Amino acid sequence: MASEFASGMLKASVEDHIGTLFLDNPRRKNAVTKAMWQAIPTAVTWLCAEAGARVILVRGAGATDFSAGADISEFGEVRRDAATARLYEAENSAAFAALRNAPVPVIAVIRGICYGGGFGLAAAADIRLADTTARFCVPPAKLGLAYPADAVGDIVRALGDQIARFALFTGEVLLPERLVMSGFLLECLGPERLEETAFSIAATIATNAPLSVRASKLAVRGTGDPSGMLLSEAAALGAATFDSKDYAEGRQAFAEKRKPQFTGR
Known part of the structure; x- marks a missing residue:
């Protein structure tokens, strides 16, 4: 594309x-x-x-x-x-x-x-x-x-x-x-x-979990943000990963000893 x-x-x-x-x-x-x-x-x-x-x-x-x-x-x-x-x-x-x-x-x-x-x-x-x-x-x-x-x-x-x-x-x-x-x-x-x-x-x-990577980038940016807004956004996004399909896929792939297939959802 x-x-x-x-x-x-x-x-x-x-x-x-x-x-x-x-x-x-x-x-x-x-x-x-x-x-x-x-x-x-x-x-x-x-x-x-x-x-x-x-x-x-x-x-x-x-x-x-x-x-x-x-x-x-x-x-x-x-x-x-x-x-x-x-x-x-x-x-x-x-x-x-x-x-x-x-x-x-x-x-x-x-x-x-x-x-x-x-x-x-x-x-x-x-x-x-x-x-x-x-x-x-x-x-x-x-x-x-x-x-x-x-x-x-x-x-x-x-x-x-x-x-x-x-x-x-x-x-x-x-x-x-x-x-x-x-x-x-x-x-x-x-x-x-x-x-x-x-x-x-x-x-x-690109093969890692997109939501996890996005949360990490926000958190890194947030370390230089005195307002604390970015860190709050990063914390919210990080918390949301626990309900994501990718987190379930990551756990299942680990248990099955295979490479996970993440979708960003």
Whole structure:
């Protein structure tokens, strides 16, 4: 099952409950256009609500780059002054939020350049994998811009306070080995192993009980929510799993020493 958004520059597909979201602008190293920013929330909703994804892989099209970030060639129009910049950043923030708040886990699969807004999309994901070609940078300080505040929150949570400050203040390029040490990356792999590892993790998630995974994601998000609302939602969803068909299936499969077949109900 597949669909296209932003005139084909954002592609979404689902197979065996594994969703994939492709940033498809290889001519500009998969830079994200205004239309792509606008389409990301719609694409994530389609993947989860219509196509049945239980996990989403976010990738750059082609074999070289994740994303060079926002398409700077548009800035003369979309960020020409404070008013247009505020509208543009609101669209950026909505895209980051779509990944952060997706009901299913999101895995960023990173090769080559992962800069600026591309870094923000990766930071909003739940899990990040990269290969040894990956290079990371948050360059607003070198462009005279400020990064959206909510995206900075993602970066701090994903990178850790000290390295986040360094990345934002200097705009320096960071290597994947360093970001494994910081906890930003789960693993740094050889280029030949990245796809296999990403799909293996996604397949494991996709075969687990969807309600359980969703409750866990809500609970993790809730640890950073001072209002306590997300933790309350997670607790309610967790409690509901005990009356679910999947819980009954899990118990029965364990007793019968077979692999459970979960349906998300």
